[in-house]
Amino acid sequence: MSKTLATLILILACMLTLIPGSSYSLDNFGMLFEIEGDVKVTDSTGKTSGLSRSKDLLRPIVEGDRIEVAKGKAIVVSAKKNKGYEFTSNSTGQVKGDKMLTIKGQINIKDGLHAPRESSPGTMGALVLRKDKSLCLGTLSPLNTAVIELAPELRWKNSCQGPKNVAIIVFDKEEVVYASKTDKDNLKIPNNILKYGNIYRWIVKSNRLEAGGRFNIPEENEVNAIQKKLLSSRLNKDDTSQRLSLVFYLLAKNFMELAKDEITMLRNDFPDNEYFKNILVDWTNGDSH
Secondary structure (H helix, E strand, O other), X not given: OOHHHHHHHHHHHHHHOOOOOOOOOOOOOEEEEEEEEEEEXXXXXXXXXXXXXXXXXXXXXXXXXEEEEEEEEEEEEEOOOOEEEEEOOOEEEEEEOOEEEEEEOOEEEEEOXXXXXXXXXXXXXXXXXXXXXXXXXXXXXXXXXXXXXXOOEEEEEEOOOOOOOXXXXXXXXXXXXXXXXEOOOEEEOOOOOOOOOEEXXXXXXXXXXXXXXEEEXXXXXXXXXXXXXXXXXXXXXXXXHHHHXXXXXXXXXXXXXXXXXXXXXXXXXXXXXXXHHHOOOEOXXXXXX
């Protein structure tokens, strides 16, 4: 893990401890990824709270928490095991160390669900892009992210006075692989130029200023896997556990801009959820709102 990413994760972990009603840390057992019906959590002090799907998705689950489902279901995802615990009606479980103990009823295992993990370089979307708004020229997208397109669209802002003509240059290491000029604020890279498995740097240059960005295209098999996950999420929009899992998977794989799109949809679907507003940082403007 790079020093920069490690620092960003540490900053975000510290920020999470300041969220009202949240005790989330990367050492917690996991998070709630689904809540349906009559679900309660009793903490280690004996305090019981009824849970709401609209407000309590992503609520941290910690040592000693006891989850009770009278009718409906709940899914708790382990932060360390990529494993979900699905509580059915009339079931109870309790966190003991790194295990979910079945106290009553049936708790099913759901493999392949992703929660924030300390070992994941993109964990929790810790990358906060704070743009220098004092400059009239700046890159917008793709910016420090992985992409799945071999012909991505480059976007930038250009509020500088005078002619809008800019030069666009794309580098593979030090080699220029594409260059063009335009008076617009976007440009799609033609097909058959970029390749899977490469990291690219691009700059936009006016007469007086220049701005730059970086993106990578993973290997083809990883891109195909991401595309399948995105399609599955679209076809199963009501499966919130899969949608949340996808967000953390994308962040861990550095697909920051794809993750941002998923986060925006979740925020729109759950406007009352404070965990979405605070934990899933809106890094497009450097704010959490």
